Amino acid sequence: MTPPGLPPAAEEPRRRLHPLSPLLHGFKTLAVIVAALSWQTLSQVGLERFALVVAVVTVGAVVFSVIGWLNTGYHVVGKELRIQDGLLWQRNRAIPLERLQAVELRRPLLAQLTGLAELRLEVVGGSKTEAPLAYLTVRDAAALRERLLALAGQAAADDPAAPSSPAVPEQALLRVANRDLLISQLLTPQAFFLPVGVAFVITQTVLEATWSFVGIASTVTAMAGVLLQPVRRVLQDWDFRLARDGGGRLVVRYGLLETRSQVVPLHRVQSVRVTWPLLWRGMRWLHLRLDIAGYAGPQNGADKRSDRLLPVGDNDTGRALVWDVLPGADLAALPTSPPPARARWLHPFAVRRLGAGLGPEVFVVRWGLLTRELHLVPYARLQSVRVVQGPVQRVLRLATVYGDAAGGRSIAARDRDLGEAWLLAQQLAVRARLARTPEPLTRNVVADSPDVAHTPE
């Protein structure tokens, strides 16, 4: 629907996905089916029947995909991307581009072989990735992404953080050495347990003759799920590159078997999480993740989500990167203070590692005894502030202050002194409001007196 004020722009025709898409979808379904049937079924029904079932289901899946492909189309109308899909129930979705958070271009192995790509849009309010357009040719996908982002940038034209001049070439920010990535994933608990797991399987096979091939295969499959996580990480984060494109947006590229390239406008970054894993401490390494509103909460399997900002890096790299993503946040100079000593009753060991503070542009919280973590939320991204006091906290005169960012993630300053908690909450509310207003001059007005919030304006 064109807005009433504008002349009806030449309505562009609905476009189809690439004709090879149904075939690729069919193969994807095949993999899922084989996984679902499992080794157990294979041993029960025998190889031939197993192959027959798989073949029938695959053909069925491809036929369904073809029908689906015939019904699927997309086009850009005004400031909306319209997607039509559905097999039995036709679905028309209009995605308002001003709500676009990030666009990702994914190329699974099969798509790489066929020169195709999948375009995934992250839209705020969606509980899952909205509208994966699978598959387009790489050129089409890149062009569509550029166009969608340009439209989204226009929609937010009053936002000073979104200048759009795509003519400026990309500027590389950093590249993670694959050697570091490998070492970092060897320094994980799973990697340490791998020899134990292998030894277990071998001893079982040698000692217990009753173990059949299926039993071993099932055990290996089950263990692979957990123990091979470092391997998956390596494959996923392989050749990790960060760049900044002409519009000041962050471009993240990584992956070996499945390459992903994600474009995030910087003003869409909701929070940054810094982690110092215990085993990496000897190397003085950290890793960084960022949250974007579109991605669903942590329950959806951390591996699937594209939230990497830095898979592994030293402190200086991390510091420079955080400064790039959240200007004004210096990782080395964040003012955090621990909770009062009486919070020891609630955190006997970790109390000294807890901390919270108000940085120049960000609310920062740190915790963790073994794996140290630090969360940063820019004031401008805070959605609401909560103060919660449980019964034990009431006795100790403590309270927890939550800052809620979009996308289901909250940042919590645990067990602060009650008076300090009120002050924190009040400061967060005021600073969030000032950070939202366009003129940055007002930021200097933030005083430490709690009365500021109530001065009439």
Next chain:
Amino acid sequence: MPSALEPWPDAVHWRPVSAKLITVELLARAVSFVVMLIVLIGGWALQGHWLWPTGIAVLVVFTVWRSVVTVRAVRAWGYAERDHDLLVRHGLLVRKLSIVPYARMQYVDVTAGPIERVFGLATVQLHTAAAASDARVPGLPPAEAARLRDRLTALGEDRAEGL
């Protein structure tokens, strides 16, 4: 005691929720109490195990305790409209205060359940882009609910912005 939970007490004018909410909550509790009581008595009649009367006793004690708490819990609910944000506080055992800026509002829900409707009450809930935001004000008379809704929407439109 409750004054400890009031931030900036002199500057914020807390509005209470309607006392009729106590009746609504008690009625809702009575309904669930009767249902569970019937189930337990039925079980006792059929089986006669000593666990059934114990369950009834626990249920009665729990219901009485919750009912007493309800009265105080409803009195603990409060909301305040400031220039830029809505404050909501509630909870007795775990005390909560939410500060939700009007500018962050995505939409407002006004709901009224069957028992609430009989007593002429409604619940207003403010939604932001963060799922964790907790700004629900129950037990409002319809006129007050409509006023709050309209004021929130108006302020939200005034200060509407993306993320």
